[in-house]
Amino acid sequence: MKLQGKTAIITGAAKGIGAATARLFAFEGARLLLLDKDEANGAAVAASIAERGGKAVFRRCDVGCEADVRAALDTVVDVYGDLDIVVNNAGWQLNKSLLETTAEEFNAVLNTNLTSMFLFTKGAAELFIARKKGGAIVNVCSTFAVVGSPGYAAYHASKGGVASFTRAAAISLMPHNIRVNAVGPGTTDTPGLHDGARDTGDEDQGMKSFLALQPLGRFGKPEEIASVIAFLAGDEAGFVTGALWMADGGYTIV
Numbered sequence: 388m389k390l391q392g393k394t395a396i397i398t399g400a401a402k403g404i405g406a407a408t409a410r411l412f413a414f415e416g417a418r419l420l421l422l423d424k425d426e427a428n429g430a431a432v433a434a435s436i437a438e439r440g441g442k443a444v445f446r447r448c449d450v451g452c453e454a455d456v457r458a459a460l461d462t463v464v465d466v467y468g469d470l471d472i473v474v475n476n477a478g479w480q481l482n483k484s485l486l487e488t489t490a491e492e493f494n495a496v497l498n499t500n501l502t503s504m505f506l507f508t509k510g511a512a513e514l515f516i517a518r519k520k521g522g523a524i525v526n527v528c529s530t531f532a533v534v535g536s537p538g539y540a541a542y543h544a545s546k547g548g549v550a551s552f553t554r555a556a557a558i559s560l561m562p563h564n565i566r567v568n569a570v571g572p573g574t575t576d577t578p579g580l581h582d583g584a585r586d587t588g589d590e591d592q593g594m595k596s597f598l599a600l601q602p603l604g605r606f607g608k609p610e611e612i613a614s615v616i617a618f619l620a621g622d623e624a625g626f627v628t629g630a631l632w633m634a635d636g637g638y639t640i641v
């Protein structure tokens with residue numbers, strides 16, 4: 388069990404990549420605080436892990452809200468007395484071009500997708516430093532951090548920020564033995580992807596148009612992103628920091 392004895396926070400754990408990451412981390416022996424604003428699905432993921440003998444507690448958290456992030460960090464200490472890993476996964480995609488996006492919408496995307504990562508990274512780093520045992524942070528980024536497209540202006544900005552913030556945080560936190568890395572998922576078959584397809588006006592047609600762009604001829608599976616997150620979070624990646632590891636079926640190399 389590669390994460391035995393580790394305590395981890397996973398955000399956006401109610402569905403998709405976050406839920407797959409929660410299941411894998413539990414299988415690998417980690418104790419989990421699962422966070423999401425979707426209480427019903429988040430509690431169900433924690434319950435299904437507990438039924439299989441894993442350790443998972445769910446709390447509602449809006450990751451862009453500083454008070455919620457502070458409460459989550461207090462909870463992990465109250466429940467487990469420890470913290471080793473944070474997976475900053477929660478995010479959403481606004482399907483709007485630059486000219487269609489309002490300033491309010493732009494800020495809302497940045498708040499959930501980027502400010503949240505600052506809040507959790509800073510808060511967790513303070514805990515790691517106080518406990519003098521280092522730590523690992525994995526930020527879920529995107530291929531859209533490094534390629535452009537006509538839609539999704541705010542999303543591109545947020546994920547570009549995640550990539551850059553990951554490098555800056557890795558350098559800032561090196562002296563404290565805290566590693567900060569990012570994973571860049573390609574198009575992955577999650578509820579969020581189906582939401583994006585629905586936003587095009589026709590879910591089936593939207594999914595087909597996304598599929599046509601995939602070099603491997605298929606979407607990624609949430610479990611295929613979770614396995615990269617688990618690697619970056621674990622001790623096997625002890626010499627890896629500041630990396631943006633693409634898990635995109637070749638999307639960014641063709």
Ligand SMILES: NC(=O)c1ccc[n+]([C@@H]2O[C@H](COP(=O)([O-])OP(=O)(O)OC[C@H]3O[C@@H](n4cnc5c(N)ncnc54)[C@H](O)[C@@H]3O)[C@@H](O)[C@H]2O)c1
Pocket residue numbers: 398399400401402403404405422423424425448449450451476477478479480499527528529530571572573574575576577578579580
């Ligand atoms: N699926 C893809 O194709 C894809 C590709 C690249 C990157 N990503 C990234 O992967 C991450 C997970 O995406 P997914 O596809 O699994 O999405 P999803 O929509 O299936 O799941 C995202 C989860 O995050 C939660 N969430 C959203 N906003 C939140 C907030 N403010 N506070 C707390 N929880 C919140 C949602 O409730 C949901 O449970 C996101 O950061 C996304 O940008 C996904």
